[in-house]
Amino acid sequence: LLNSPHIPLSGRNPMLQEVLGIRPHILVLNKMDLADPRRQPVSARGEREGSGCKPEAPSGCCQQQFHPFFHVSLQIVTLVAKLVDDSPRYHRAESPEYSILVIGVPNVGKSSLINSLRRLHLKKGKATAVGGEPGVTKAVLTRIQVCEKPLMYLVDTPGVLPPKLGDIETGMKLALCGTIRDHLVGEDIMADYLLYILNKQQRFGYVQHYGLAQPCDAIETLLKHVALARGRTQKVKVLTGTGNVNMTTLNYPAAAYEFLRDFRAGRLGRVTLD
Secondary structure (H helix, E strand, O other): OOEOOOOOOOOHHHHHHHHHOOOOEEOOOOHHHHHOHHHHHHOOOOOOOOOOOEOOOOOOOEEEEOOOOEEEEEEEHHHHHHHHHHHOOOOOOOOOEEEEOOOOOOOOHHHHHHHHHHHHHHOOOOOOOOOOOOOOOOOOOOEEEEEEEOOEEEOOOOOOOOOOOOOOHHHHHHHHHOOOHHHHHHHHHHHHHOOOOOOOHHOOOHHHHEEEEEEOOOOHHHHHHHHHHHOOEEEEEEEEOEEEEEEEEOHHHHHHHHHHHHHHOOOOOOOOOO
């Protein structure tokens, strides 16, 4: 079960958790280096009693200790093998191989994790397509071998969101992390909410990143500065009494997208939305 470090709680589909039940599973928080280290107690919890879920193995963090990603990738294979072997109900002695399903909400790095494990253990290239938008994986794919000893296969799956979100704030957090396509919510609305969250948590990395004099509450002020600094402009035709006149104006939607992209890439600092 893969999850985003920005939304360790909001990013968990309750329907998937219900389906998992007592089945052995591991929760992996991908790209943990983007999460706020001050909020680690929220995003890195221990084993849940009776859930069949081992302690989280975040990429970049395992058992509250930070390690490079390849160390965590090595740990994932070992954890999976031990978890299945210790579960008599799911361990089949006559089958020497492990078949593992990789699930989670859209755009949290499921395909990237499979490719990383395959590259690390088999020294082979990527076997499944990846992208920066949700919906790249559109169907359950065939098994992909990621390790020889033990013989382990992973199955890539499309991201799954609940049919109805619990509240608007959860939906906004999911949208900020790219699990929902930006145009369905609106880049300007998402940028406004992101600025609110950053100010609320006193994460003022955007001030230095964009060269502002001080933090601001008005999204229009910030987007204007971003558009000017990054050259996000557009040409529009204005109808006047003497005919059409081409004018250059600031492209606020492009500036909002730039703001969102900087957040997702970690250029505005380490932030946990939950």
